[in-house]
Amino acid sequence: NAGVTQTPKFQVLKTGQSMTLQCAQDMNHNSMYWYRQDPGMGLRLIYYSASEGTTDKGEVPNGYNVSRLNKREFSLRLESAAPSQTSVYFCASLPEGRSYNEQFFGPGTRLTVL
Amino acid sequence: AQSVTQPDIHITVSEGASLELRCNYSYGATPYLFWYVQSPGQGLQLLLKYFSGDTLVQGIKGFEAEFKRSHSSFNLRKPSVHWSDAAEYFCAVGMNKYIFGTGTRLKVLA
Numbered sequence: 001n002a003g004v005t006q007t008p009k010f011q012v013l014k015t016g017q018s019m020t021l022q023c024a025q026d027m028n029h030n031s032m033y034w035y036r037q038d039p040g041m042g043l044r045l046i047y048y049s050a051s052e053g054t055t056d057k058g059e060v061p062n063g064y065n066v067s068r069l070n071k072r073e074f075s076l077r078l079e080s081a082a083p084s085q086t087s088v089y090f091c092a093s094l095p096e097g098r099s100y101n102e103q104f105f106g107p108g109t110r111l112t113v114l
Numbered sequence: 115a116q117s118v119t120q121p122d123i124h125i126t127v128s129e130g131a132s133l134e135l136r137c138n139y140s141y142g143a144t145p146y147l148f149w150y151v152q153s154p155g156q157g158l159q160l161l162l163k164y165f166s167g168d169t170l171v172q173g174i175k176g177f178e179a180e181f182k183r184s185h186s187s188f189n190l191r192k193p194s195v196h197w198s199d200a201a202e203y204f205c206a207v208g209m210n211k212y213i214f215g216t217g218t219r220l221k222v223l224a
Contacts, residue, residue: 033211043214102148107156
């Protein structure tokens, strides 16, 4: 199993450009998440999806849209990138159920907006 | 409000010394607690987790953590630090959605 994969690993955008960050998991997990990580601020939740076809806002959703394409894939779109969106973006997934579970993280996408 | 506080932004220890990283939380229900480690340029790896039961939990790489409900704390410990433990450590609380602390960056002196 590859676990949680993210593409691209690095990206540089100009202000106003758009792009989509891709995330996929092969563990048959129901829930998926997008976080951003900024120095001194830890990880903050942007959007999450509890199941295929559903998405909900997290703590910092402004400027982002998401799509839960199917159970495996959860993409994050920046329609008009701004320098404030320079960050490292992590995707995560969570197995179904209320048992002893934890979120599994991808390797991250480092995005710079000039 | 739900929150996680990691009061130490940076900690420096000598190799072989003991380590304790602090984590305090505010959470309405019985907390599910986690410690993750992030090496430079990498994703997050789970060190250990607490859901219920024994308040002292063992994790990978020789780490342990103790849940103290009376102190709202979940401190991470290691008896003898190795140079490879240099990384950033995050405490998190939650069930389906996590709240992360701001992280503690550990430096290990040879």
